[in-house]
Amino acid sequence: MKRKNIVIIATLDTKGEEAEFLKKLIESKGHNVIVVDAGILGKPKFKGDIPREKIAELGGRSLEDLVKDAKLGVEKMKILQVIIKGVKKAVLNLYRKGMLDGVIAIGGSTGMTIGTAAMKELPIGVPKLMVSTFIDPHYVGEKDIAIFQVPADIAGLNYIMRRALSTAAGAIVGMVETTMQTKPQKPVVGITALGVTTPAVMKISTMLKNEGYDVVVFHAKSQNLDELVEQNEIFGVIDLTPFELVRLHIYYPANVPRRERKDRLEPALKKGLPYIFVPGGLDMHIFRGPPEEVPKPFKTRKLYSHGPYVTLARTSKEEMVKLAKVVADKLKLAKGPAAVIIPLKGFSALDKPGGPFYDPEADGAFISELKLRLPSNVKFMVVNAHINDREFAVEVIKTWNELIKKIK
Amino acid sequence: MKRKNIVIIATLDTKGEEAEFLKKLIESKGHNVIVVDAGILGKPKFKGDIPREKIAELGGRSLEDLVKDAKLGVEKMKILQVIIKGVKKAVLNLYRKGMLDGVIAIGGSTGMTIGTAAMKELPIGVPKLMVSTFIDPHYVGEKDIAIFQVPADIAGLNYIMRRALSTAAGAIVGMVETTMQTKPQKPVVGITALGVTTPAVMKISTMLKNEGYDVVVFHAKSQNLDELVEQNEIFGVIDLTPFELVRLHIYYPANVPRRERKDRLEPALKKGLPYIFVPGGLDMHIFRGPPEEVPKPFKTRKLYSHGPYVTLARTSKEEMVKLAKVVADKLKLAKGPAAVIIPLKGFSALDKPGGPFYDPEADGAFISELKLRLPSNVKFMVVNAHINDREFAVEVIKTWNELIKKIK
Known part of the structure; x- marks a missing residue:
């Protein structure tokens, strides 16, 4: 030894x-x-x-x-x-x-x-x-x-x-x-996740593994993904659930400890890694506590109890427009192949036709604003499917393979 | 290996x-x-x-x-x-x-x-x-x-x-x-502690070490002491701070997770280990939260803010009498040499002449009731000193040595 x-x-x-x-x-x-x-x-x-x-x-x-x-x-x-x-x-x-x-x-x-x-x-x-x-x-x-x-x-x-x-x-x-201090044998792809996007994560993970990638899922632990990117251990990122942007750029609940990095999304873009952005989870504010304890400005929103200690509130149209600007600004930092893929039928398990957070107007405002502001080097596409649909996963993989071709 | x-x-x-x-x-x-x-x-x-x-x-x-x-x-x-x-x-x-x-x-x-x-x-x-x-x-x-x-x-x-x-x-x-799975080289004495009795713990620990003992202090972790007693790793106990009796037998705050054992004090007594009881910390309820959040029945008590998140409330005379009964009942289980030692000038850093919790009437009621109910095989003594005084520590050690003689 x-x-x-x-x-x-x-x-x-x-x-x-x-x-x-x-x-x-x-x-x-x-x-x-x-x-x-x-x-x-x-x-x-x-x-x-x-x-x-x-x-x-x-x-x-x-x-x-x-x-x-x-x-x-x-x-x-x-x-x-x-x-x-x-x-x-x-x-x-x-x-x-x-x-x-x-x-x-x-x-x-x-x-x-x-x-x-x-x-x-x-x-x-x-x-x-x-x-x-x-x-x-x-x-x-x-x-x-x-x-x-x-x-x-x-x-x-x-x-x-x-x-x-x-x-x-x-x-x-x-x-x-x-501790195994070896380097990865296969290219490692990081995927961001939440419960409301897990079906999409599972499908995309399986497909990526079949393509020969090693896949690591970050369930609300994006700062670790950002760190691993900076440690040069990540080949590319499918940012399927950038939900932290809502709290970072719209409203940070007082009772949630601040953990995520302010430069969320940026490390992979700055490194020029292959990068796909999906607006998973941007349909919701996540509050700790029961509905009665939701902060005042959000009391009139559509609320959804996710267990006894978590209440979700739908993001508004105005907020979605603001988020689109934030995302576009961040994507301007992309030094490598990058794409935005929009699931037209909704951004989370709750945001789907018939679901409590389904709001095509708010989501539509996000889509138009982002499309308008997106730099030309970032591919933009919409898929007429829900984020958790198989069809959407297939399109993500197709786009991923196109991005990869650019660096090969 | x-x-x-x-x-x-x-x-x-x-x-x-x-x-x-x-x-x-x-x-x-x-x-x-x-x-x-x-x-x-x-x-x-x-x-x-x-x-x-x-x-x-x-x-x-x-x-x-x-x-x-x-x-x-x-x-x-x-x-x-x-x-x-x-x-x-x-x-x-x-x-x-x-x-x-x-x-x-x-x-x-x-x-x-x-x-x-x-x-x-x-x-x-x-x-x-x-x-x-x-x-x-x-x-x-x-x-x-x-x-x-x-x-x-x-x-x-x-x-x-x-x-x-x-x-x-x-x-x-x-x-x-x-992990060293050896048996103790010296007899191990467990002492229970809180911040408000720490000066006493320090003095008694030093004196015990000088007498050839190994000393382990349990700062609000009495259940571990009880477990170690049951694991036959403890020679004797100086229960200097049995503060959990207040929450176990008077009022358990809703926002404090229940950790301590209901049979607090009992394992050492049942095993017949040398055991000294001191009423350290029985002068206080310990509540989480600021004074405004103290439970209703205690709002009219003398309160003391111990930092922003902890509020202490003085135990009443009636409560002290009830605690004396609990302690006497538990001490009836003593199978070995046991003693009660009372510091007449107060049971904690706050309960001393001029201190916010000084209440000789309530403490006096505890003392009389306990003396009255104590089984005859348990030595009872009062010391005209405060719990954190050197004089008190000296008396504890003297009594300890007397108890030990009984088993030698």
Whole structure:
């Protein structure tokens, strides 16, 4: 087994014993450990390989200044921001130098804030393990992070913590040793999905696989697709469900955590990847909560309860026109073969003849506006079918193959 | 490396490819894999070592009946309950036979429901890894489960999923290979804690360590302490912060997920472990939300904002009397040396002379009632100090040493 580099992030004052224990155990498995010290106040148990002075400096301050601020009672979050910035930079530098094959962080809420922030800087596929006293998805977002919840307080070594940390050390070692870091064997196509477009996704996936592609579906996780595009792991994108454009450009519900990237759609276009845009899911606002809790401006819309905790509201004609402008502007960035394919009979399982969100006038306004504004290098076509119809899937594949011919 | 047994839980119809991939990878690392099939409807990709027929049977039904129910449109949750029961039993049987050194489950929300339910049956310290498309603490509770969030849909193998699953396989293999399954070297004392009693916990922990004990602190995770007691890993308990009794026996806030055990305090008493009860935190109801959202019956109480999302309300005299009865009843179960130690100057950082929750009348009523009802085999003492005072910690240690003498 090749010797790997495993980075430990911890505050070496409050979690020094635990970090040292992890370090020794990982080293005993034949790997190299690099410790990043994210602490500032107490005396570190041992000196980090990237010491706290360096972290403060990378964060734009001197450690002395930070300690002074902390003692003067400066708001904790302000100081933490400097540390986070420093740890992020340190971790990214290590990764770029080939000195990070995996990362493990340990801590309570502060340690989790620092650790997960740094992990989010790393590419998808790099092993990341957060060891914490609790589990909270807000720290993790959509990133491929593993969280291990220890069964008692992290407050010095004891029998329970030794066992839990030995499990964690084993996990990161195993992750680093076993993760397949090979390149894709077949060209990888990313498809965006939601429940309301899943039948279309299934059909198109099967057809693409039959054509020799590897297909990855992103169910409301488009930021991971965007990241993988930037990691050069994606050959092309069928953006079948760009539903996030509604919240990004029309109305962002206050109770939905912001996860998607503002440059949604753009990375693949800028890279010049083969790209097909379909307006799947643009017929709906997605709100958390029952119909009574839908924000005021949408109370008079057609509403649809998608289970007890999710209410959907139909997008209006005016909103659809606005979305068409946004899409056209983004498609102007296309450096490679790109196409728009419109399913005339509706954009989601709800937007179909007889369905609760069927609104040919609003959808029609979107179509005309987009057609009008679309740059000439982007192919535009309409299919007289519903998005989830087989006929539509067939047309998507046909167009895909035409786009591919252009780059061959 | 000794060959270990790793159990995979998956629905072999919808996640069969992924389960097979994990199985092969884990086997290639020299370990034995046992696959539990939690699926019912589709054709399994391969036959599980514990097949679905067996799972249905362990759940109390026949697979044919379940399939029939599903086709007749019986509520999904009803069918799922049978599967969960069956998988729990299967996993526990494997563990008891020494055929489970670690468990990995894979799935979306259904797979996570089944997988985490089974994991919760296993003792703390047994490696548990849930591979899922999302992270949600409600599935995990306080259990020592690791959740690994994959970056795209689990819907067949592709480049992204192969890499993610290879990371997951490595993690469970490393966890199983590295977890220290040794017995404690020193007697382990569990202490229950909250922020408002942390100074007391720190002092008592240090003193106990100096006396040669291993100390584990459970910050609002008493159910793990109770489990470890039942796993025979705890020598004795200093129940310094039994705050859950307030919600369990007076008022359970609707927006707080129920995690603690109804038999809170009892496992250690029933086992006859050395046990000290201190009424830390019994001065407060803990509500989620700002003061405006405190439930109606408590709106007229003394309230205290503990950050923007937590409001505390002082327990009343009547409630304290009721709590004293509950505590006395539980202490009647004590089979070993047990004591109650009362800090006369207050039960938490807020309940002290001049503090917002200082209420000697309510606390006094608790003390008299408890003294009156306490069984004679439980030592009762009051200390003229606050719970967080050094003087109080010293008395706790003195009493602890007296209790220990009784069993030596």
